[in-house]
Amino acid sequence: MQSLSNKSKVVSDKPMTFMERLYLPAVFGGMWITFKHLFKKHNTIKFPEKQRIFAPVYRGQHVLKRDEKGRENCTACGLCAVACPAEAITMTSAERKKGEEHLYREEKYASMYEINMLRCIFCGLCEEACPKEAIFLTDRLVPTEFERKDFIYGKDKLVESKENPIDISLRQHTGKRTEK
Amino acid sequence: MILEKLILATIIFGISLFIAMYATYLERKVAAWLQDRVGPDRAGPYGLLQPLADGAKMFLKEDFIPTNADKWLFIMGPGIAMFTALMTSAIIPWGTDLVLFGRTIALQVADFNIGILYIMGVLSIGVYGIMIGGWASNNKYSLFGAIRASSQMISYELAMGITVITIVMMTGSLSLRDITNAQHGMNWNVFYQPLAFIVFLICSLAELNRAPFDMAECESELIGGYHTEYGSMKLGFYLFAEYISMFISSAIISILFFGGYNFPGMDAFSGNVLAILGVAALFMKIVFFIFVIMWIRWTLPRFRYDQLMHLGWKSLIPISLINMLITGLVIAFKNGWFNS
Numbered sequence: 001m002q003s004l005s006n007k008s009k010v011v012s013d014k015p016m017t018f019m020e021r022l023y024l025p026a027v028f029g030g031m032w033i034t035f036k037h038l039f040k041k042h043n044t045i046k047f048p049e050k051q052r053i054f055a056p057v058y059r060g061q062h063v064l065k066r067d068e069k070g071r072e073n074c075t076a077c078g079l080c081a082v083a084c085p086a087e088a089i090t091m092t093s094a095e096r097k098k099g100e101e102h103l104y105r106e107e108k109y110a111s112m113y114e115i116n117m118l119r120c121i122f123c124g125l126c127e128e129a130c131p132k133e134a135i136f137l138t139d140r141l142v143p144t145e146f147e148r149k150d151f152i153y154g155k156d157k158l159v160e161s162k163e164n165p166i167d168i169s170l171r172q173h174t175g176k177r178t179e180k
Numbered sequence: 181m182i183l184e185k186l187i188l189a190t191i192i193f194g195i196s197l198f199i200a201m202y203a204t205y206l207e208r209k210v211a212a213w214l215q216d217r218v219g220p221d222r223a224g225p226y227g228l229l230q231p232l233a234d235g236a237k238m239f240l241k242e243d244f245i246p247t248n249a250d251k252w253l254f255i256m257g258p259g260i261a262m263f264t265a266l267m268t269s270a271i272i273p274w275g276t277d278l279v280l281f282g283r284t285i286a287l288q289v290a291d292f293n294i295g296i297l298y299i300m301g302v303l304s305i306g307v308y309g310i311m312i313g314g315w316a317s318n319n320k321y322s323l324f325g326a327i328r329a330s331s332q333m334i335s336y337e338l339a340m341g342i343t344v345i346t347i348v349m350m351t352g353s354l355s356l357r358d359i360t361n362a363q364h365g366m367n368w369n370v371f372y373q374p375l376a377f378i379v380f381l382i383c384s385l386a387e388l389n390r391a392p393f394d395m396a397e398c399e400s401e402l403i404g405g406y407h408t409e410y411g412s413m414k415l416g417f418y419l420f421a422e423y424i425s426m427f428i429s430s431a432i433i434s435i436l437f438f439g440g441y442n443f444p445g446m447d448a449f450s451g452n453v454l455a456i457l458g459v460a461a462l463f464m465k466i467v468f469f470i471f472v473i474m475w476i477r478w479t480l481p482r483f484r485y486d487q488l489m490h491l492g493w494k495s496l497i498p499i500s501l502i503n504m505l506i507t508g509l510v511i512a513f514k515n516g517w518f519n520s
């Protein structure tokens with residue numbers, strides 16, 4: 001049969017020569033290879049002290065963004081929940097009352113918004129579906145918990161605080177969003 | 181006199197334990213370096229407290245004895261392994277005589293005139309620790325490991341003994357002190373008997389149950405071999421015994437083939453300075469050989485069982501026999517036994 005990649009080797013079962021049967025040249029060859037590795041640089045990053053920089057495309061824990069006035073962007077349209085292939089997102093909507101204009105950007109908002117982090121596959125489709133630029137995936141890791149119920153993140157964990165907003169500027173330059 | 185020997189024995193006991201402790205650390209570090217990793221570096225500076233952490237872990241684990249195991253033999257196994265490993269260090273000459281407080285102290289616990297024979301004997305008893313441990317566990321994998329270990333030790337002890345005989349023939353003495361003194365300066369046996377050295381090194385690896393001859397343990401096929409059922413400090417004893425044996429074997433290799441405490445340019449010194457430098461030289465050789473043994477472990481894959489037996493019986497024994505024959509002929513020619 002003709003070789004396609006030219007990488008195939010012809011296998012033979014010819015008896016070993018005397019030098020091969022001595023084994024020692026091969027053993028010393030192997031030891032020389034491992035010896036050279038003694039002086040090679042290791043690639044280990046010493047984790048707790050040094051952290052590796054995440055790639056901009058990394059998809060970690062979600063954040064619900066606020067606008068520049070500190071109002072929640074989310075209008076509970078439910079597109080993220082529809083887009084979610086793992087059915088991890090659920091929400092209930094509520095109408096904005098008089099005097100709540102500084103809390104919510106539009107007339108409708110999510111009174112309850114939950115993501116089940118055990119179901120979530122971090123595909124980022126919710127982020128793509130969102131018409132209001134409300135939900136983003138960040139470079140944060142979801143911490144481990146002991147109870148399943150602790151993995152269901154409510155608004156208390158998802159919405160960013162007014163004082164320290166989560167930086168998602170890196171995220172802006174990765175997807176289709178920039179081209180628009 | 182007795183007190184002197186007692187102190188020396190205690191010091192050597194402490195040193196063997198200390199070296200075995202740090203051999204475990206070195207093993208992990210060498211493995212890491214050879215594989216482009218860092219190795220343990222969390223406990224203390226450069227991870228130097230790692231052996232202590234390992235020891236504490238071993239002590240705090242549950243001391244478990246299987247229901248169907250032979251209880252007393254199960255406990256005896258690691259004890260024998262540790263005991264025989266430590267016993268060998270008694271006759272190793274660590275250096276020339278040291279003069280302290282007007283007394284001459286020989287840096288050797290006991291200078292038997294049959295030292296090397298004693299070592300071979302104790303090494304053979306060493307297999308009992310493994311055999312009894314494997315048998316008492318009442319586990320098929322343990323028994324496999326024990327059987328393999330014993331057959332391997334019997335096979336390789338022959339070639340090892342024959343190479344030792346060549347060295348004894350050259351020196352004309354079984355005492356390790358005499359063998360060392362015959363290699364004054366750079367006059368090391370390895371330059372006269374390179375073949376014997378290689379055979380002896382291979383046999384030592386086999387006797388130690390170290391890779392590539394770790395048939396008795398075989399993590400990948402016998403899930404630990406003879407110490408499958410062991411846990412806690414009993415397992416710790418087995419592992420520790422292995423590292424102590426490694427230390428002692430390195431010492432024996434250094435003494436038989438690399439001149440022990442002899443080093444080039446040793447005639448320029450005398451008295452205590454010579455003794456201390458000699459001990460330092462010996463320990464440098466020992467550490468080097470410990471490193472070589474680890475280096476081999478992290479380079480070569482394990483032998484198959486039939487390959488192991490082929491190598492032992494069909495290669496090493498003929499080679500060492502022929503080597504012994506040639507050595508004998510050369511000695512006979514030199515002494516003019518054929519002239520009469």
